[in-house]
Amino acid sequence: MTWRDAPPLTGLRRRRDEPFDRPDERRLRREIEAGTVVRAAPGVFVDGAHWRRLPPMARHAQRVWEASLRVTPGTVFSHHAAAALHGIDTLGDWPARLDVSVEAGAGGRSTGLMRRHTRAMAEAELLPWGDCFVTSPAQTAVDLAASLPFVEGVAAVDQAIWGGRPGGALATVPQLRERAAARRRRGLARIHRALAFARVGAANVRESQSRVLIVELGFPEPEIQHRIRLADGALYVADFFWPRHDHIGEFDGLGKYFAFARETGLTPVQALAAEKDREDALRRLVGGFSRWRTGDLDDPRRLYDILRGAGLPTSRPRPLG
Incomplete structure (x- = not known):
């Protein structure tokens, strides 16, 4: 069971589901200022105490879920966004924007909500996720190892291959090496260094x-x-x-x-x-x-x-x- 199977929170208030009238908007603004309500994503609101009890990875996963309901079908969530859905924890703060991957040369740019990564999509291992796609755990770990500092890359790989995870490891070292072999030169040295240092027993x-x-x-x-x-x-x-x-x-x-x-x-x-x-x-x-x-x-x-x-x-x- 991962957050790809179900969002961390249910029962959120969404503007598209229940249009707010002017008194609702004023009350909502007061609740947000008081911290009793939190804006989890654009147009999505949740009880502040419930939100603060979630670990940062779960909050990021909830934001990915909310974004998946609004983006163009076929969008590929990757890197930190995919990590949150799979339950691959990372060191440091989770990014403010959500990672998506697009075909190299597709055009477009990152936005305030989305951070775009260009790649040869034929090289990426994708899993269907509703109307969207998410990079596989092995692909996600390799992508993070290629783009993050060494210690953060090791942590991501360790999380993907952690043998003590309920339900078993998300990926194996051979699977990660296979994803690295399918990749072009960019980031390969970082990936292989992180894989060489990774251990299946690292619990966090x-x-x-x-x-x-x-x-x-x-x-x-x-x-x-x-x-x-x-x-x-x-x-x-x-x-x-x-x-x-x-x-x-x-x-x-x-x-x-x-x-x-x-x-x-x-x-x-x-x-x-x-x-x-x-x-x-x-x-x-x-x-x-x-x-x-x-x-x-x-x-x-x-x-x-x-x-x-x-x-x-x-x-x-x-x-x-």
Whole structure:
């Protein structure tokens, strides 16, 4: 099940479905100014609290759904627009415009709503989607790897081939290589570099970003999603593990605690305490343990200090500011 199968939200108000009279317009304007209603797309409005609860990828997918009801039949959604529909998360902010692909030489230009990418459409793998098309997961990952910085390209590829996704991976490495082989020269070096670094076990984009930074900072590349049996028999999956150095690394995203709380019925505070207990048990089993957060990835010097301070070796000096 992906957002290509169903939009993240239903029950939105659309101008084309229910024309607003003047009092409605004034009330709507006040609600938007107060934040109780959000304009999800041109002429489409949704409860503000519901909208803010959606993750950024789901909001982008909703905007693609709304656009698909207005665009010319046969429009091809690609890049970030296709990624949102497939559930391929990306690093950084989702773009304000929606990505579409058009035949090279077709003319036209990008607009305030759409960002056009020209290509030889015969080289692209497309899936039918209502009256439109969407690039396949493999094609989408390759397109993103070709156009984004290395770390963001790796994150997109990791997401496409992630083996732990409910329902299984969206694509395989051979499928991505096949899409790369069908491509012309533009972006090929970026694609092959990202494919060489991608791993099927990377569960989220911050883990992918961590792995890229760890290597770029000169530390050995770790194993990911390493299973460790605790003294009480419980099985723990560590985000990162360096077997040669007997060292565990953990990315400490706050979402982890909320997810664990939902799965176990614990409160977030109880989930945090349980995580602390697990960390103490792990520290008794291994020689080293490192934990970092999002801010440490945004400033690589902080991640460098965390890993170096915990005893991991590096071949490079501390990065400058």
